Amino acid sequence: MSIDTTVAGSQPQSGYAHPEVLVDTEWVAAHLDDPNVRIIEADEDPLLYEAMGHIRNAVKLDWHVDVQDPVRRDFVDKAAFEALMSRYGISNDTTVVFYGDKNNWYAAYSYWLFKLYGHRDARIMNGGRTKWEAEGREYTKETPQFAATQYTAQEANLSLRAFRRQVEDHLHAANAALVDVRSPDEYTGKLVHMINYPQEGAQRGGHIPGAQNIPWATAANPDGTFKSAEELQQIYRGKGITPEKDVIAYCRIGERSAHTWFVLTQLLGYPNVRNYDGSWTEWGNLVGAPINKGEQP
Numbered sequence: 001m002s003i004d005t006t007v008a009g010s011q012p013q014s015g016y017a018h019p020e021v022l023v024d025t026e027w028v029a030a031h032l033d034d035p036n037v038r039i040i041e042a043d044e045d046p047l048l049y050e051a052m053g054h055i056r057n058a059v060k061l062d063w064h065v066d067v068q069d070p071v072r073r074d075f076v077d078k079a080a081f082e083a084l085m086s087r088y089g090i091s092n093d094t095t096v097v098f099y100g101d102k103n104n105w106y107a108a109y110s111y112w113l114f115k116l117y118g119h120r121d122a123r124i125m126n127g128g129r130t131k132w133e134a135e136g137r138e139y140t141k142e143t144p145q146f147a148a149t150q151y152t153a154q155e156a157n158l159s160l161r162a163f164r165r166q167v168e169d170h171l172h173a174a175n176a177a178l179v180d181v182r183s184p185d186e187y188t189g190k191l192v193h194m195i196n197y198p199q200e201g202a203q204r205g206g207h208i209p210g211a212q213n214i215p216w217a218t219a220a221n222p223d224g225t226f227k228s229a230e231e232l233q234q235i236y237r238g239k240g241i242t243p244e245k246d247v248i249a250y251c252r253i254g255e256r257s258a259h260t261w262f263v264l265t266q267l268l269g270y271p272n273v274r275n276y277d278g279s280w281t282e283w284g285n286l287v288g289a290p291i292n293k294g295e296q297p
Contacts, residue, residue: 015229017269021111021262022126022226023097025135031097032056038090038146039125042110043100044255048129053139055099055132059088059146061110063255081117082151089146092120099125099132103220108259112275116161118154124262130224160261162248162274164282170248171209171290177245178211179236181260182252182280187213189293192284202284206293208250212239216256219263232268243270250276250283 016022031037032055039058041049049060061067066084067076076084090096096119098107107124114122125132162170170176185191189205207213218235221227227235241247247270249257254277264270283289 016267017229018266021123021266023123024126025132025137028055028097028099028125028132029137034095036093037095037097038088039097039099040088040107040110041100041129042098042106043129044102044106048101050141053141056138056140056142057144058099059144061098061106063106063109067110067113075113075116078117078153078155082153085119085151085153086148089149090119090151091149092152095121095123097123097125099128101129103130103217103224103259104128105216105259106255108262109255112160112258112261116156118157126226127224134223160274162250162276164276164278164286166274167208167248167250167276167278167283168289170246173246175245177241177247178208179239179241179247179249179257179260180207180211180213180251181216181249181256182207182213183215184213186252186280187211188295189291192280202252202280204284204291206284206291208283209290209292211250212241214239214241214260216251216259219260226263226267229267232263236264236268243268245272247273248276249273250279252280253277254279 028039032039039055040061041054041058042061042063043049046062046064054060069076096114098104098110100107104124107128111122111124170178180187183191186205187207192202192205214235219227219232226232247264249260249264251257254275257275257279261273261275264273284291
């Protein structure tokens with residue numbers, strides 16, 4: 001059965017390249033019992049789902065447990081991703097809707113991973129937990145159970161993902177652009193981690209030479225929703241991040257830059273954007289890697 005792609009209550013001025021990837025809270029509330037829809041909560045704070053409650057029939061995706069390889073610094077492989085989908089009761093034709101805290105930070109990260117493994121119909125609830133709560137909508141603490149499915153993932157689409165050597169090549173490539181989506185203090189080298197977060201292993205502070213600093217959260221409104229296409233275009237084009245360029249985004253481990261990847265590819269329609277999930281925890285530890293400090297020129 002096909003799912004209605006109308007974005008209920010969408011802003012007509014949004015002008016997004018792919019408006020169908022966003023649904024609003026009203027749409028989600030109307031599809032809580034739809035067997036063809038699976039709602040996934042993915043939070044920066046993994047305790048919210050149990051402690052504060054969650055949208056009814058939403059399953060939890062814990063980034064520390066569910067999608068990280070237990071030994072290598074990498075994501076789970078194709079077989080483990082398929083097993084996770086089976087556990088969630090997700091089929092290849094299921095409409096998956098992500099939401100979470102902090103401007104859908106980890107929801108966008110989850111969206112990127114699902115696209116990496118080729119899930120066709122993935123969306124984000126615009127505004128996430130912030131908007132759902134502001135509207136006084138209900139949460140539950142009951143954990144849903146769904147019948148296991150048979151899921152077949154695609155091989156990882158590496159055109160969405162950048163690796164260290166590709167970033168090194170990017171430094172000298174024509175028509176290339178780097179976006180550092182971290183905070184200004186991380187970018188300049190004043191900090192090697194986010195404010196109020198623990199040190200995550202980087203030995204050096206600063207940024208990759210040539211990277212433009214566009215903090216990820218500048219793409220969001222105060223209510224957690226995404227800014228309009230016109231506003232987003234002003235933000236990125238103003239720093240020279242334009243559609244014809246080959247763009248790589250990075251942060252500390254790739255979660256904030258996945259949010260920027262979503263904005264550039266899904267909302268603005270940029271054709272060539274990759275997420276460098278090795279990000280600063282890798283680059284800041286590389287022996288001999290070039291690093292710049294201070295403000296961008």
